[in-house]
Amino acid sequence: MGSGTPDYISQTRDVYGSGVHECGSEVVTASGVTLIKEIIGKGMIYGGIVYLAHTASQKDSNPAIYIDGTIILSSTFELMNRFCVYDPRTYPLVINLYDDRKFEYAMSLAYGIKFEKSFKIVYEESHAETPTVYYGINYALLS
Numbered sequence: 001m002g003s004g005t006p007d008y009i010s011q012t013r014d015v016y017g018s019g020v021h022e023c024g025s026e027v028v029t030a031s032g033v034t035l036i037k038e039i040i041g042k043g044m045i046y047g048g049i050v051y052l053a054h055t056a057s058q059k060d061s062n063p064a065i066y067i068d069g070t071i072i073l074s075s076t077f078e079l080m081n082r083f084c085v086y087d088p089r090t091y092p093l094v095i096n097l098y099d100d101r102k103f104e105y106a107m108s109l110a111y112g113i114k115f116e117k118s119f120k121i122v123y124e125e126s127h128a129e130t131p132t133v134y135y136g137i138n139y140a141l142l143s
Helices: 008-012 077-082
Strands: 020-027 033-040 043-052 062-067 070-074 093-099 104-109 113-115 118-124 132-141
Touching: 020 033, 033 132, 043 093, 043 118, 062 113, 077 093, 077 104, 113 118, 118 132
Parallel strands: none
Antiparallel strands: 020 132, 033 118, 043 104, 043 113, 043 132, 062 070, 062 118, 093 104
């Protein structure tokens, strides 16, 4: 065994299981809150996306993130676009696509979001419409 600087990385790094990639979609409730995806257990998010395409305007609707039962983020597509929330180092959910003429919207999950009990994405619809929300998420649970 070599000598020198102690290996702090292996002493502090959590050991996560194999990565999981899941995709799906949900038709949301008009003017309501719909569960899009829930992960139960202790783990970490590697990244993901929430996407709506060719629907009626959804600029005032929003995905929301809950970690361990506590809401962490809930912001509309329009506000995220207006304030240029594009850098995943600044927010756990960032906007990738905002086109209110074609009615396409997308937000991405930042890398490294850790949770102890659960991670949940919900969609809060504000336009009395029933769009389909698509998602893709990469994560690992603690092994």
